[in-house]
Amino acid sequence: MDEFEVAIIGAGPAGSSAAYRLAKEGVNVLLVERANKPGSKNVFGGRIYSYPMAGTFPDFWKDPPIERYVTQENLVFMTESNSVTMKYDSSSPHGVAAQSFTVLREKFDSWLAKKAEAAGALLITGTRVDDLLWENGKIAGVVAGPDAVKSNVVVAADGVVSTFAQKAGLRKELTSKELSVAAKETIKLPQETIEDRFGLSKKEGAAYSFVGYASGYLRGGGFLYTNNDTVSLGVVVSAEDLALKRKEIFEIMEEFKLHPSVQKLVRGGEMVEYSAHMIPEMGINTLPALFKDNFIVVGDAGGLLINHGYTYRGVDLAIISGTSAAEAIIHARQKGDYSKMGLSAYPDILRKKGVMKEMVTFQNTPQFLQRARLFTTYPKLVCDIFDRMYTVDGTGKEKVFDICRKELGKVSILKLLRDVLGGFKSM
Numbered sequence: 010m011d012e013f014e015v016a017i018i019g020a021g022p023a024g025s026s027a028a029y030r031l032a033k034e035g036v037n038v039l040l041v042e043r044a045n046k047p048g049s050k051n052v053f054g055g056r057i058y059s060y061p062m063a064g065t066f067p068d069f070w071k072d073p074p075i076e077r078y079v080t081q082e083n084l085v086f087m088t089e090s091n092s093v094t095m096k097y098d099s100s101s102p103h104g105v106a107a108q109s110f111t112v113l114r115e116k117f118d119s120w121l122a123k124k125a126e127a128a129g130a131l132l133i134t135g136t137r138v139d140d141l142l143w144e145n146g147k148i149a150g151v152v153a154g155p156d157a158v159k160s161n162v163v164v165a166a167d168g169v170v171s172t173f174a175q176k177a178g179l180r181k182e183l184t185s186k187e188l189s190v191a192a193k194e195t196i197k198l199p200q201e202t203i204e205d206r207f208g209l210s211k212k213e214g215a216a217y218s219f220v221g222y223a224s225g226y227l228r229g230g231g232f233l234y235t236n237n238d239t240v241s242l243g244v245v246v247s248a249e250d251l252a253l254k255r256k257e258i259f260e261i262m263e264e265f266k267l268h269p270s271v272q273k274l275v276r277g278g279e280m281v282e283y284s285a286h287m288i289p290e291m292g293i294n295t296l297p298a299l300f301k302d303n304f305i306v307v308g309d310a311g312g313l314l315i316n317h318g319y320t321y322r323g324v325d326l327a328i329i330s331g332t333s334a335a336e337a338i339i340h341a342r343q344k345g346d347y348s349k350m351g352l353s354a355y356p357d358i359l360r361k362k363g364v365m366k367e368m369v370t371f372q373n374t375p376q377f378l379q380r381a382r383l384f385t386t387y388p389k390l391v392c393d394i395f396d397r398m399y400t401v402d403g404t405g406k407e408k409v410f411d412i413c414r415k416e417l418g419k420v421s422i423l424k425l426l427r428d429v430l431g432g433f434k435s436m
């Protein structure tokens with residue numbers, strides 16, 4: 010039976026970051042990925058926040074697997090027939106804002122996994138971990154097909170469903186209330202077309218969040234990110250709403266894509282990839298325990314994701330949690346104690362790196378985003394106000410104040426005030 014100090018399940022951003030940090034420290038680490046190429050099965054919107062990159066991978070900026078730097082943010086309220094876009098442009102003195110960038114997961118995850126490999130981790134791809142290895146009631150490694158591998162610690166970096174956090178008894182299967190379902194298309198367009206159409210210079214990128222019709226007025230929304238010569242277009246919808254309304258995610262995706270405002274952005278493009286995935290929507294209030302004797306959970310497997318309502322942050326937290334878990338393991342290794350007590354530095358390191366603080370800051374966002382009218386009433390309200398403002402048809406133009414008064418009269422002002430206040434306080 011092979012033996013490693015640490016076995017990591019999953020070479021996504023969380024698993025590869027953990028493997029890289031451990032290998033750099035000279036730890037004998039195994040990184041197992043079920044896909045033939047890391048990232049080839051992984052789905053996400055398209056944007057990564059840069060702040061953890063340089064600290065984790067010192068040579069990241071030398072040859073980064075980046076498509077475009079996001080310099081343009083768009084928030085789009087939409088109904089069936091029209092849309093209102095709020096646009097924010099941010100160009101740094103260097104022409105690009107390096108706060109966030111777009112990537113394609115196959116390139117990005119493969120780059121991370123290669124870094125871990127170059128640092129000394131053993132990366133095995135095309136191999137699915139089937140089970141945990143137990144000895145005397147304790148986790149003692151992993152089982153993949155006929156092979157068992159012993160390790161002092163197992164790191165579950167297997168993503169949102171995390172069979173292994175469940176097998177370890179740290180969490181139950183997520184319910185539809187704690188999950189969203191997403192569909193995404195990668196659409197190929199010439200690089201010049203993307204730059205002309207979105208008003209971008211070379212390497213600049215655009216990010217879009219769509220609210221309202223985008224998710225079929227269910228809780229969720231749409232997204233679009235520009236890559237070098239593709240755009241990533243998709244929808245994310247509450248799993249609970251989909252079940253209640255008996256809607257399929259691909260139907261919503263199709264309707265969204267055919268919306269005139271979306272068609273203008275993607276027309277002439279060729280779909281080169283279609284994928285679907287789930288997203289944890291737990292928030293810190295329902296976060297599972299993140300470690301036990303000989304076992305640590307990182308990234309999506311531990312529910313470490315923040316949905317701000319207008320942007321998702323999963324990859325940055327996956328990278329930070331991966332390196333934090335690695336540091337806790339290094340600490341445990343120095344003491345020769347891989348028990349729960351020995352690994353207990355993990356939450357402290359997460360706290361020090363600000364992850365827990367941010368999760369606490371946004372702890373009420375998931376609850377706030379449960380309010381269905383945010384995705385139905387208000388997008389329609391915004392579009393209707395703009396529609397009337399720009400209508401001049403000879404029937405007597407109204408002042409903006411009267412338009413707003415009449416449109417606002419259609420909704421409960423008390424609820425609106427509560428939602429505005431709730432939004433300010435939780436988002």
Ligand SMILES: Cc1cc2nc3c(=O)[nH]c(=O)nc-3n(C[C@H](O)[C@H](O)[C@H](O)COP(=O)(O)OP(=O)(O)OC[C@H]3O[C@@H](n4cnc5c(N)ncnc54)[C@H](O)[C@@H]3O)c2cc1C
Pocket residue numbers: 018019020021022023024041042043044047048050051052053054055056057058136137138139166167168169191192193243245286287288307308309310314321322323324325327
């Ligand atoms: C549609 C969508 C849009 C999103 N948009 C964004 C965004 O724009 N920005 C952002 O930061 N986050 C976004 N997220 C969230 C982000 O994708 C995740 O938070 C992030 O990928 C988590 O990284 P991870 O390493 O924890 O898990 P994953 O990326 O899911 O990686 C898990 C890995 O484990 C492997 N694996 C699973 N089971 C096994 C097994 N049994 N054996 C071996 N290997 C296994 C998988 O193949 C995979 O490579 C989005 C998510 C979705 C679904």
